[in-house]
Amino acid sequence: MHQAITPYDEQRMWTAAASAQDAALVAAVLELRAENDQLNRALSSRAVIDQARGMVMALAPCSSERAWGLLVDVSQRCNVKLRDVAAALVATAQGESLPAPMQRELRHALRRLHDRG
Numbered sequence: 001m002h003q004a005i006t007p008y009d010e011q012r013m014w015t016a017a018a019s020a021q022d023a024a025l026v027a028a029v030l031e032l033r034a035e036n037d038q039l040n041r042a043l044s045s046r047a048v049i050d051q052a053r054g055m056v057m058a059l060a061p062c063s064s065e066r067a068w069g070l071l072v073d074v075s076q077r078c079n080v081k082l083r084d085v086a087a088a089l090v091a092t093a094q095g096e097s098l099p100a101p102m103q104r105e106l107r108h109a110l111r112r113l114h115d116r117g
Contacts, residue, residue, distance in 0.1 A: 045083040052086035055093070060113055070113055074105045 005013075049071070056067035071089075075082040078101050085102060092098050098106065 045086075048083060048090055049086040052089040055089055060110060062113060066113060070106075070109045073109050073112075074102060077105045077109075078102055 052071055053064060053067040056070055057064060060067065071082060071085055075085045078085065088098055088102055
């Protein structure tokens, strides 16, 4: 036996389908917003890291790759995120002082870089 679908049942099916689509769209929008936020943070971090790299290149002087390696080395030795090391270094151009552990590791890293020549 085939049961007839009433207009009310049909409307409920369409509403359920629309709700599922809406939920999928909302989930997709939330995912895209999160990805967008992450990309914006990455771009912001990248700009600060590139500024710090330029500062190291001017101080050392050295190549961009060596400046990158030096910043990574300081980051790892201080157990501080690379973007935070870069931000602290860039802030010194505005009169901020570099935290003592970073200052010490940066000095050692510059010395090692100079010794490698």
